[in-house]
Amino acid sequence: MASNNYAEVIKDLTETQRIMGEFEDMAARGCSFKVLQFNPAVDRFEISCWRVSNFPTLPDVEVSGTMMDGAAIAALWNSNSDTVEAVYFGNGCFGLFYQSDGRAYIAIRDREL
Secondary structure (H helix, E strand, O other): OOOOOOOEEOOOHHHHHHHHHHHHHHHHOOOEEEEEEEOOOOOOEEEEOOEEEOOOOHHHHHHHOEEEEHHHHHHHHHHOHHHOEEEEEEOOEEEEEEEEOOEEEEEEEOOOO
16 A cells, blocks of 8 residues: 555556546636656656655655646546546545656646645
8 A cells, every 4th residue: 555655556447436536526626736747668756765666756746746727637637538547645645647648647636725
């Protein structure tokens, strides 16, 4: 189980659909999101004990992500729905992974209010 050290792709389709629904609801309510573009083929993110992952950690997305409004990010993941996957960072934190125009992204809800 993850603990904010790295993103685990959720393989359970029902859970993925539930998380996607929550993200759609947050976007419809006008929430902002942090979105990090990365290349899983070459980018590496330190997760712990000198281990690395090709997916960013939650702090990587929080610190380096670009702010996007809900309507803009929902349009992106909806237009790339065949690539959307839910990810779990641990401690109840989820994100959406999607690909667009050959690039990979992870989106999380912005926690700053």
